[in-house]
Amino acid sequence: MKKSIDIDDMVQRLLAGDRRAAARLITLVEDGMEKSHEVMKRVYPHTGQAMILGITGSGGVGKSTLTDQLIHKLRKQGKTVGVVVVDPSSPFSGGAFLGDRIRLQSHSQDDGVYVRSMASRGYLGGLSRSTYDVIRIIEAMGMEVIIVETLGAGQDEVDVIHIAHTCLLVLTPGMGDDIQAMKAGIMEIADIIVLNKADLQGANTSLRHLQSTLSVASLKGKEWIPPIIQTVSVASKAENIQGIDELTAAIARHHEYLQKTKVIDQIKFERVEQELGLIFKDELQKLIFKGLKGTGKKKKYINSIIEARADPYSVVEEVLNTYLVPRQ
Amino acid sequence: MVKRTEQRIKVLVTKVGLDGHDRGIKVVASMLKEAGMEVLYLGMYQTPESIVRAAIDEDVDVIGLSYLSGEHLIFTPKIVEEMKKNGLEDILLIAGGTFPAEDIPTMEKMGIDKVFRAGTLTDEFVQYIVGNLKR
Ligand SMILES: Nc1nc2c(ncn2[C@@H]2O[C@H](COP(=O)(O)OP(=O)(O)OP(=O)(O)O)[C@@H](O)[C@H]2O)c(=O)[nH]1
Ligand SMILES: [Mg+2]
Numbered sequence: 464m465k466k467s468i469d470i471d472d473m474v475q476r477l478l479a480g481d482r483r484a485a486a487r488l489i490t491l492v493e494d495g496m497e498k499s500h501e502v503m504k505r506v507y508p509h510t511g512q513a514m515i516l517g518i519t520g521s522g523g524v525g526k527s528t529l530t531d532q533l534i535h536k537l538r539k540q541g542k543t544v545g546v547v548v549v550d551p552s553s554p555f556s557g558g559a560f561l562g563d564r565i566r567l568q569s570h571s572q573d574d575g576v577y578v579r580s581m582a583s584r585g586y587l588g589g590l591s592r593s594t595y596d597v598i599r600i601i602e603a604m605g606m607e608v609i610i611v612e613t614l615g616a617g618q619d620e621v622d623v624i625h626i627a628h629t630c631l632l633v634l635t636p637g638m639g640d641d642i643q644a645m646k647a648g649i650m651e652i653a654d655i656i657v658l659n660k661a662d663l664q665g666a667n668t669s670l671r672h673l674q675s676t677l678s679v680a681s682l683k684g685k686e687w688i689p690p691i692i693q694t695v696s697v698a699s700k701a702e703n704i705q706g707i708d709e710l711t712a713a714i715a716r717h718h719e720y721l722q723k724t725k726v727i728d729q730i731k732f733e734r735v736e737q738e739l740g741l742i743f744k745d746e747l748q749k750l751i752f753k754g755l756k757g758t759g760k761k762k763k764y765i766n767s768i769i770e771a772r773a774d775p776y777s778v779v780e781e782v783l784n785t786y787l788v789p790r791q
Numbered sequence: 792m793v794k795r796t797e798q799r800i801k802v803l804v805t806k807v808g809l810d811g812h813d814r815g816i817k818v819v820a821s822m823l824k825e826a827g828m829e830v831l832y833l834g835m836y837q838t839p840e841s842i843v844r845a846a847i848d849e850d851v852d853v854i855g856l857s858y859l860s861g862e863h864l865i866f867t868p869k870i871v872e873e874m875k876k877n878g879l880e881d882i883l884l885i886a887g888g889t890f891p892a893e894d895i896p897t898m899e900k901m902g903i904d905k906v907f908r909a910g911t912l913t914d915e916f917v918q919y920i921v922g923n924l925k926r
Contacts, residue, residue: 483878486850494798557799558824562832564845571841578848582799582829 470498474505477604482577485604489579492596503596510602511731513545514718517627518612519652524633525659526612527566528696532707533714534570537608543575545606547597549613552582559583563612577606592741595626595734624652625737628730629717631710632689633657634673636665649677653689655713661693661705687720751782800920802853803846805833808860815909816857819887826917839866839873846874846882852924856903858888863898871902881926885919887911 468487476484488506492499516533518526530546537544548563559582570576579601584591594611601609613623624630632653649656656677658670673691690713694706721727755761764782767773802823806816813835820830831849833842846854856870863886874882886898887907895906904923907916 483847486848490801490850552829553824556825556827558827559829560820560824560832561829561849562834564831564849565834568833568837568841568845571844578845580831580849584799 468498470501470505474502474603477506477600478509480605482574482604485577485600486579488600489597492600493581493584493591493593495593499593499596503599506596506600506603510599513598513602513606514608514629515598515627516608516610516714517623517630518610518633519615519623519630520633520657521638522614524635525694525696526633527563529631529633529657529659529694529710530610530612531566531569532694532696532704533610533711534567534576536707536711538570538573538575542607543605544577545598545601545604545609546576546578547594547601547609547611548578548580549583549591549594549611550580551614552584557584577601577604592745595738595741598626626734628721628727629654629714631655631657631714633659634669635660636663636669638669650685650689654687654717655710656689656691657706657710658691658693659696662695662698662703666693686724687717690716751786754786755782799829800827800853800924801829801831801849801851802855802920803831803833803842803849803851804855804857805837805842806835806857806859807837807866808835808858808862812859815859815888819855819857822913823917826913828917828920839870842870843873843877843879846879847877851882852926853883853885853920856884856886856888858886858890861890863888863890863894864901867898867901867903874902883920883923883925885916887916 468491473484473488477488488502491502518530520526527548530548534544534546546567548561550559550561550563552559561580561582564578564580567576567578570578579597581591581594581597584593598609598611611623611627630652632649632655634656635658656673658666658673660666670691670693677689677691692706692710692713694710695704696707698704721730752761755764764773764778768775768778804816804820804823806813817832820832823830831845831851833845837845842854845851854870854874856866858866867886871884874880874884883905884903885905885907886903887909889909890898892908895908898906905916905919907919
C-alpha cells in the first residue's frame with residue numbers, strides 16, 4: 464500500500480505523458496484532497512495551449528458518438544485528443560452511472576487518446592469545479608485537443624461555455640419545442656449547431672425551423688453566425704456516416720475566426736477569471752468559517768439568525784467589514 | 792493509504808461473453824450506484840486490453856466481471872495477466888454470474904479476489920467492496 468504520493472515525481476511523469484500518473488492526479492483533484500493545490504501549482508504552468516471543444520445537448524442526442532467520430536478525424540490529422548465526459552451524480556446516493564466510455568472504446572488501444580469519465584458530484588450545471596483542474600491536467604499530459612461532453616449548458620456558473628473555445632450544441636429532429644424554449648440561449652451557447660440523427664424522419668423540417676429561428680437572432684450584428692451542420696454519427700455501414708468532414712471544417716473555421724479576431728484572448732481571460740473566482744469563493748469560505756469557529760463566533764452568529772436577532776446578510780456584511788476591509 | 796477527504800469508490804463493470812444480454816449487469820450497476828458508487832459501465836464485447844486501458848485511464852478502485860456464458864475459466868487468466876502486466880495489483884477484482892460452484896476455487900486461485908454467484912444480495916457485495924479495497 465502506498466504511504467503517500469510523491470507529488471513532484473507524479474507531476475514529472477504526467478509531463479512526460481504517463482497516463483497512470485495523469486489518472487492518479489485527476490482522482491486527487493476530483494476528491495478535493497489537500498494536496499490538490501500543490502498538484503495544480505505544479506501543473507498549471509504547463510497548460511493553456513490545448514484547443515478545448517465543448518459538446519453539449521440533451522440526453523441521448525448523440526454527443527458521445529459524435530465525439531467518437533471527431534476523435535477519428537482528429538487522430539487522422541495527427542492530433543492527440545483528451546476527452547472529459549461529465550455525467551450527473553445522484554442527488555440521493557451520490558453515486559453515478561458513467562456510460563459514455565462504451566462509445567469511445569474503439570480508441571482504447573490508441574496512446575494518443577485519453578478518456579476520463581467524471582461524475583458531477585453535486586453540481587447541477589453539469590460540471591464540477593474540479594473539472595477545470597482536470598482539463599488542465601489533461602493539457603499538461605500533452606493532449607492537443609480536449610473534448611468536454613456535458614448534458615446541457617449555460618445554466619450554471621461552473622459551465623463548459625466558460626472554458627470551451629468552440630462549443631457544439633447538439634440537437635436532433637423533433638426537438639422543435641426545445642429549440643423554441645432555448646431560442647435566446649442557443650446563440651449564447653452554440654458556436655456550431657449540430658443537427659444529429661439527420662437520418663431520422665423530420666430532419667428537414669427541423670433544419671428549416673432552426674434556420675428561421677437563427678436568422679432572426681443573427682440579425683443582431685453578430686460577427687460569428689453559428690453554422691448548422693447536419694450529421695449522422697451512427698450507422699450500420701460506415702459510408703452512411705454523414706457530415707463529420709463538414710463538422711470538422713466548421714470547427715477549423717471557428718478556430719480561425721477566434722485567432723483572427725483575437726476573441727481567443729478574451730476566452731482565455733475569462734477562463735482564468737472564472738477559475739480565480741471559484742478558488743477565491745471556496746478558499747474564502749473555508750478561511751472565514753475556520754476563523755469564526757476558532758473564536759466561537761460561528762455558533763453565536765448562527766443562533767442569532769435562528770432567533771431572529773440577525774439575518775445572514777447582515778452577518779456576512781459585519782464579518783467582511785470586520786476582517787477583510789482594510790481600515791484607514 | 793492515501794486519505795481522501797471525499798473518497799468515492801469507482802467501479803468498472805463489464806460483461807464477458809457473447810450471449811448478448813446485458814440486463815443483469817445493468818441491474819448490478821444501478822444497485823452499486825444506489826449504494827453511492829461511481830459505476831463505469833463498459834457493457835459487452837470488451838477485450839482484456841480494452842478493460843485494462845479503461846481501468847488505468849479512469850483510475851478505478853474495482854473491476855467487476857459478469858460471466859454468464861461459460862467463459863469464466865478462459866477469460867479470467869487473460870484479464871489477470873493483463874492487469875499484472877500493467878501493474879494494477881492494487882485494483883480489487885471481483886466476478887459474478889452463473890457458473891458451477893466447483894469452479895469458484897479455481898477462479899480465485901487464478902487471481903480473482905472474490906467470486907459471487909448469481910443470487911448474492913447486493914448488501915453482501917457492497918460490503919465486500921467497501922471492506923476490501925486495496926488502496
Ligand atoms: N439514428 C441515429 N441514431 C443515432 C445517431 N447518433 C447517435 N444515435 C443513437 O443515439 C443513442 C445515444 O447516442 P449517444 O452518443 O450515447 O448520445 P449522448 O448524447 O452521448 O447520450 P448521453 O451521454 O446519455 O446524454 C445511441 O443509441 C446511438 O446509437 C444518428 O446519427 N442516427
Ligand atoms: Mg454521452
